[in-house]
Amino acid sequence: MLTAARTGAAVLSALLLAGAGAAPALADSPSPTATVAVPAGLYGQGDPTYDGVWRQSLALAALAGVHAVPADSAVGWLTGQQCADGGWPSFRPDTAVPCDAPTEDSNATAVAVQALAALGGHQDAVDKGVAWLKANQNADGSWAYNPGSPGDANSTGLTVTALLAAKADPATVAKAGRSGYDGLALFQLGCASPAEQRGAFAYQPDPAGALAANALASSQAALAAAGGRLPVVNTNQVDAAAKALACTAGAAAQPVARADSAEAAAAYLAGQLAAGDQHLMLTLPGATPTPDYTATAWAALSLIQSGHAKQAVGAVDWLAAQGGTWTKGGTDASATATLVLVAQAAQRDPAAFGGTNLLQQLTAAGPALKSAPASPAATAAAKDDKGGVSTLWVIGVGLLIGIGGGLLLSLQRRRGNRDAAGKPGR
Template identity: 70%
Template sequence: MLNAARPGAAALTAALAAALLAGTAAPALADTPGATAPGTGSAPAAATPEGLYGKSDPVYDGVWRQSLALTALTAAKVTPADSAVAWLTGQQCADGGWPSYRADASAACDARTEDSNATAVAVQALVALGGHREAVDKGVQWFRTNQNPDGSWAYNPGNPGDANSTGLAVNALLAAGTDPAGVAKAGKNAFDGLALFQLGCAAPADQRGAFVYQPAPDGTAAEANGLASGQASLAAAGGRLPVTNTNRTDAAPKALTCADGATGAVPRADSGEAAGAYLATRLAAGEQHLMLTLPGAAPTPDYTATAWAALGLVQGGHPQQAAGAVDWLAKEGGGWTKGGTDAAATATLLLVAQAAQRDPASFGGTDLVGQLTALGPAPRATGAASTAASGPASASAPAKKEKDSDTGKFWMLGIGLLIGIGGGLVLSLQRKRGPKL
């Protein structure tokens, strides 16, 4: 089963189901020959590598969750362990791309399984970390090489493009300092590719500005997709991770204006505002969160789509329209992060808190920095924004802040020695821990 925090997870699930029904090939997700989804019994789950954040099977989201974690922690003034950074850089293929996960980083990559989503967030993480220009430039070149003739990107090279992958590619280009308008194939640039998936004046009024995952293959009108709209909105607004925009406009996002009979694509200048207007309307109508709807399943809250919608609205200068979604995530996010044990969800939640200028050490009563830090190797250094926990956070209560000062440690040692000398007692300090990951 795909991790719900993975980009395009809903669309990929639908794609897998559609592929099975149609007898076509499903998208390739990992550079691990013979690997299958956990629980199928045909291949063992991958062991968690040293340096990787999170303890769950990394086959489908190893690079994704590592990149989000490094980006979020760096923005929180945490200096990650060298092993964490080395793991990510070691996953890069010779041609500059990243797969979802490489079980054997010494083996050559299969270009068919390289993952545009993983590559996009890896590039953004390395830009945030600094000092990795060569790897970043190779990643940018990979995007140039694997761009589709219509300007879009697919999840895996050689397939039709989709909104999520194209939006993430635009994010990566912007982070790397490369103008997406200058990255083109057959005369179509990255913004042209993104525009392919945004609904314009030909769509019903209540869907204008939204993004579809992919156009309907039979040429019929495709419906708006919440996750595609949320993720692509950040690119439409000209943003990347981490979102640091502090510009604020008092007015709500401007809905797309359509003259009678207009059917053309959404102009680039209007793309971000149109996406923001759609998302703000959907959030207001849905108790400040978006919903995930899959064939044959009851609708459920879509945490990932809601988080990216908030990021896109903040980037577009509309934090007031994002505030309700941020409040909802602060209240309900514990279920998404599985009590802070899901690295990708925890990192995304931390990125939202940072973008919305909320206190990440007390986001809905939870220390997100401490939770995320506890899911990986001990960091080299922590800044004022970090209150890193020393072990996995409890699944039933927020992570407890701990004092890291050497003075505090020496005092505790001294008190223990005095008690032992004076009364012949053995002092046992049992630190409360959550479930082992």
């Protein structure tokens, strides 16, 4: 029997499914007017019923990305939402009441795992979350929003990124011999699709089994295909544009190969952004198409992760110019946190993103930080994702060596002068 909260989520999901077929988009949507008291420690002031864990996880991941230390109450709220079996629901109003297992969802669990992994120091909660994700994998390798339902690209993509964040290889996380990457491949459009749609991801197959490109599904699944997780910290650059999927005779019946998946998705997203004035659109039946801020942000993150940061520049610029509409002046914590993640991934200053101090807006939406975000220079000086050392760090070390060498030479000269004169040098 559905609870009131689950019924509400089901209605919202049905509305979205009727159009773009992207139910998990509700997790990114602005919260309704608060009918539930906003708990202490939670970011944002909207009703947390449908997005409490989601927006808190994005906020904490964004703060981790800029090397800020959030309040214990903020982290404690998120870990306190975890159920005994390791999963997270969208929101748990009374943590003294055991979780209703069918209301736990992969999206909330996946972003919570990524946030806690990024913060560090919460390995037990991360391990339990990963165990829950493994236990609720479908037999085809995919994941559903709620356990027991058919899988979808968004949930599968988010779960794969969570596994990567927790250092669990999605290629080895399998059910009935089908890995997480096999599950992701179920939703990617290949050589049987029109050329302009190849590489895209569908939310789910239609009743006849056909796949239709979906903006948010493509953007979130592409990050997983490229081996990314939140916060995106890839600094590798590919000068060439993303290569569209190459199709040969007989390839139409084959799924997109794992080796080609990320590049094909990047080519699709780059093409869609170029054709849409550097942003993606949300189209629902009977409604005027509107800019899809969420999908555009995730597309930028995915392109950066795939090494095509140059092709993400236009989308990042568009978000910088238009993002204020999405964040509603910072009152939408989920949107604000997502833009901080985009700015950080694009190596831009989130304290001056399109003339807006996103960090100030985000920190104002939650409890006071234990320590402030690092400056852009300090953030850039951090090690990259593969443990390499940044250019600024190398330059800094070089300067220190140079200064040290100069001081040593000066001391040697002064010592020579002292010895020659028979008295201390000055």
